[in-house]
Amino acid sequence: PSPSITVRKQWYQRRVRVNTLLIHLNGEYNQNLTRHCLHQLHESQGKPIWFKINISESNAWQSWNTFYSLFPTGQDKLAVVLELSPCLPSLRELDRWLGDVVLALSIDTTLFVPNKEDFPVLRREYQTFIKRAFRHKVQVLVTGSDCHGKGMDAYQKYLYHLYQNKGKSSEYETFSQGYEELLQIPLQPLKDNLENSTYEIFEKDPIKYRQYEEAVYRALIDRNAPLPGEPTPIQVIMVVGAGRGPLIRASLNASKRSNIPIKVYAVEKNECAVLTLRNLLKDPYFSEVTIVDSDMRSWTPPEKADILVSELLGSFSDNELSP
Numbered sequence: 001p002s003p004s005i006t007v008r009k010q011w012y013q014r015r016v017r018v019n020t021l022l023i024h025l026n027g028e029y030n031q032n033l034t035r036h037c038l039h040q041l042h043e044s045q046g047k048p049i050w051f052k053i054n055i056s057e058s059n060a061w062q063s064w065n066t067f068y069s070l071f072p073t074g075q076d077k078l079a080v081v082l083e084l085s086p087c088l089p090s091l092r093e094l095d096r097w098l099g100d101v102v103l104a105l106s107i108d109t110t111l112f113v114p115n116k117e118d119f120p121v122l123r124r125e126y127q128t129f130i131k132r133a134f135r136h137k138v139q140v141l142v143t144g145s146d147c148h149g150k151g152m153d154a155y156q157k158y159l160y161h162l163y164q165n166k167g168k169s170s171e172y173e174t175f176s177q178g179y180e181e182l183l184q185i186p187l188q189p190l191k192d193n194l195e196n197s198t199y200e201i202f203e204k205d206p207i208k209y210r211q212y213e214e215a216v217y218r219a220l221i222d223r224n225a226p227l228p229g230e231p232t233p234i235q236v237i238m239v240v241g242a243g244r245g246p247l248i249r250a251s252l253n254a255s256k257r258s259n260i261p262i263k264v265y266a267v268e269k270n271e272c273a274v275l276t277l278r279n280l281l282k283d284p285y286f287s288e289v290t291i292v293d294s295d296m297r298s299w300t301p302p303e304k305a306d307i308l309v310s311e312l313l314g315s316f317s318d319n320e321l322s323p
Contacts, residue, residue, distance in 0.1 A: 022081065025051040025067065034070040041074040048077050050103060056085035061096050068101075079103035081141065084111060088125055098136050105133055109144035109155060120148045120155055127162060134166040174206075189241070189312060193270040199244045209246045212309065217254035219307050224260050234261045238305040240296040241312040242266035244276045248289055251309060263288050265305075269295040 021040065023033070037049055051067075053060055064080060071078065082097060083106040107130075112120035122130070130140065142155045187194065203209075220235055235255075239247045248266050255262040266289055268274050274293045280286045292299060 020048045020050055022050045022052060025053050025064065026057070030067045031070065034067065037078075038071065038074065041077055046074065046077050048079060050079050050081050052081045052083055052106060054083045054085055055089060055097070056087055060089075061093060061100070064100070081106050084108075084126065086111065088129065094129055094132075098132060098138075102133070102136075102138055104139040104141050105130065106141045106143055109142060109147045112148065112155065112158075114148055118148060119150055119158070121158060122162075130159070130162055131166040134163050135169050193272065194243075196244075196272065199273065202243065203246050208311075209250050212247060212311070213250035213253050213257075216251050216307065216309060217257050220254055220258045220260045220262070223306060224258070232260055234263055235306045236263050236265070236303060237307045237309060238265045238267065238301065240267045240308065240310045242268040242273070242277060242291075243270075243311075244273050245280050247309050247311060248277075248280070248286070251307075252285060252288075261288075263290075265290050265292055265301065267292040267294060267296045267299055269293070 021044075023037075025033075040049065041047075051064070053064055057063070068075065068078065078101065080097075080100060080102045081104045082102050088094065107122075107126075109120070111126065112122055115121045133140075140159050142152070142159070146152055146154075148154065187198070216237070223235060224232060237251050239251060242248055245266070248264055251262065251264055266277055268277060268291070271293070274291060277291045281289065281291065
């Protein structure tokens with residue numbers, strides 16, 4: 001929109017006390033619009049501004065990202081209303097949008113097609129995307145007039161049907177719920193002993209420890225080169241910063257998968273975590289594990305490691321809780 005139209009919209013919003021301003025965003029170069037929106041955020045004491053973007057426009061996400069990055073403050077008050085078009089972009093592009101600040105989808109009634117009973121429904125690709133959006137708590141706005149002679153309620157009931165059948169969230173979506181767009185206070189694992197609740201959050205990560213297991217498995221396969229006629233050598237694995245044991249378990253699982261014997265040294269300085277580790281030794285599965293109650297910086301190992309495993313990230317430009 002032109003600056004004059006945007007200014008009139010902002011004046012009207014303040015005049016009638018509308019809570020949210022909706023602006024159609026077109027093109028990449030919106031410096032003047034940024035300036036007006038910053039003024040609006042200041043004048044309205046932070047009332048939200050929604051930007052309607054057509055998903056089929058060329059470089060739509062890049063244009064939005066460029067515009068969004070122009071805001072030095074107030075980004076938490078900005079959101080996207082994504083206007084669906086007759087042609088959806090690639091799955092990669094849709095994933096990128098769902099990872100952004102999309103608050104709602106705008107669906108015109110002309111995108112609906114009649115089913116066998118002439119009720120409005122959406123094509124399969126739209127259904128899949130909208131169900132995923134529902135799992136991300138995205139709202140849906142229906143625009144246009146009744147194109148199918150069943151009343152506007154028919155569109156609402158159909159979308160409610162999709163919502164009821166949106167399916168369960170994935171492991172990652174469940175784990176990350178509540179942490180989206182959230183800056184966390186960096187942990188200090190070398191300075192402070194982490195609490196059990198923090199370890200519990202680590203251990204709920206549905207992806208990380210599977211990847212650690214796979215990495216250890218591949219390292220074992222890569223290093224397993226016994227001489228002809230000799231037994232498979234035992235690989236020494238040192239888990240430094242063992243926590244409550246997920247990396248130990250991942251290493252043991254990798255050993256079982258590869259059928260390569262290992263010896264594990266689990267080094268941990270947190271006394272509470274060490275108690276949990278010692279309790280694990282009651283299980284025969286952990287018979288090849290030696291618990292070392294020590295700071296890794298001062299520990300002198302009795303032998304050299306073949307594989308070193310750690311998830312210690314520190315706090316410089318990173319966060320232990322969200323690697």
